[in-house]
Amino acid sequence: MRLPRKLWFVAAKDVLIIAKDRGAWMSLLVTPLLVIVVVSLALSPVYKGGTLHGTLLVTNHDTGSVGQQLVDAVAANPGVTIQAASNSESETLKQGSSTYAASLVIPADFSAKVQAGQSSQLQIYEDPNSTTSAPYLKGMINSAVNRFSAVEVAAKVAVTEALKQNPAAGAGAVAADATAAAGAQMSSQPIQVVSQPAAGAKELNTFDIETPGFAVMFLLFGVLNGAEGLLEERDRGTLGRLLVAPISKSAILGGKQFMVLALSITQITLLFAVGHFAFSMNTGNSRAGLALMVAVTAFTATAFGLLLAAVARTRRQAQAIGILTILLMSALGGSWWPLDIVPSFMQTLGHLTINAWALDGIKGLILHGKDFYDILPQAGVLFAYGSACFLIGIKMFKFQKA
């Protein structure tokens, strides 16, 4: 398809106008960058390990020694402080009013059951508002329990072997001795589990999480600018002047929309580039996949802008409708928080938006290691979405002033 030469002249004219418009650059790049940086820095402790610590409130009803051994094992972790508690204190936490992030209740028959090889239950109460300490403490308890179970198994194997060699010894006495010995080993000489990121994998960076969402939102605000620019041409009469000149309507609209598309791609690429080079944002394993997502997201946003210009009668109306729909789409579609944390019907509703499909693809690449072929469905949906907006927009747009 050969595009008419005048289409490029129309686009070039808009480049010239944008180049001189400092306000446009402010809203296309500076504002989004500031928001991304502020949000990423503010939320980084929520997502990041960093300095993890917490105080665990312990209520130990155990009549035997196993409960205490477990507590000691948890306490061996550097970030954990143990606070022994009365029964009533752990009840308060259960009811959700406490300054402690989590509490552990060990039942009276804990040792007996463990030693008899029966299953036993530990109760943990977490403060739902503690997004870092509670999960951390719970993790530490689980890992101690796992190690403890391993010790149990080892002890049982040891007892069986010992009885084979010396059947005269009483089985009960051997088992008790073995468990006690193994339990003592567990806390005094724990197998050190040193956790560190696997080779090649990067530490989670809040910019990975926040940049795509806000970039897509500001991309939509960018195309709103474009829509307003189109309506401004109509209001001012420059569009009318073009209509009576020897240039086709499709070249006029094509030139203007091409410019919006090019600007959208530039905007999102620059935002990602700054995220990557200044804040080590991950860009995933597939550059081609990311390029495809950027292109198709920009295309769909551009088409959405045209649709806005087509349904609005005036520039002010486009602005009002645009701001409303963009904010709604951004909230519903996961630009402000990940969609995994919202109820499933909200996730479904969210997928009516451009944001959700774009972010599924982009975050899939950046956060979940997906490759080019994995994100083709999202790219396809977006392309169809954009094409529909374009067709309706072209059909509905009124070139003449009302």
Add this chain to the structure above:
Amino acid sequence: MADSIVTAENLVKRFDKLTAVDGVSFTIDEGEIFGFLGPNGAGKTTTISILSTYLEPTSGTATIDGFSVTGEAARVREIIGLVPQEIALYPTLTAIENLRFYGRMYNLGGAPLERRCREVLELVELWDRRDGRIDQFSGGMKRRINMGAGLLHHPRFLLLDEPTVGVDPQSREHIFDTIFKIRDSGTTILYTSHYMEEVELLCDNIAIMDKGRIVAAGTLKELLKLLGEGGVIELEISPPGCPVGLEEQVGAQTGVTSVRREEDRLLISSDNSARSLAPVMKVLEGRGCQVSNLELYTPNLEKLFIHLTGKELRE
């Protein structure tokens, strides 16, 4: 007589219930300046919009250089130039950037485009200000660039929609000079205005519009003849019911060429108003008519408009 380049037949344009243009017909000869004179809302811009292919008429036909404005709009667009009533320029671009852009829309490029931009800027006397941004120009300068943008491609037919609105007398002179220069280069011009002085000064043929219709058309001379030749003595007489045969009696006085009665007013055309006045007054006095108001003037379009429509051109 020159060939006509524009013909319009029975043009009608309705917007919902409002009929903006209501059966307008006219022809414009090649090389002339044709004027539309009419008050706000007369339908001038709507008619121009139809001729320039911006709007489709509800009914009626128009051709420009033989091409139909509806069926052959693309051909029409190549030969017309439109200077719209509003300043249709990009305010943040400079004068020359605006002109370059519009020039490209008319297939100009390279050296010819640059040359033409310069010629046009010199024509509107803003070559010195070519690198100034439009939004930093005065109203008159904007108007002149607005006009220049419609001239770049040497249109055969130029439509000027009130190009002097909000312009000081000096800029207006500039614009008139420019229009004459364009006419002299062979371009046919349609000029709209609600200033009768402008139309009187510029136009070879004039159509007076009101409420979507052409109420009178012709050369200035032909139009003024409708009010009578020479001077006009306009009298308001009382009592309104003046004697029978008064017109005939007044018409017989020195210099009087015609007399018309409009309710309580008497319009007397005369070869020489000064000489006719005394005998006319005498007749009136003799017939017992009180003169409550008297006006002596040479016929003009303003008066003609009032005469034709019963209202002022500018209200």
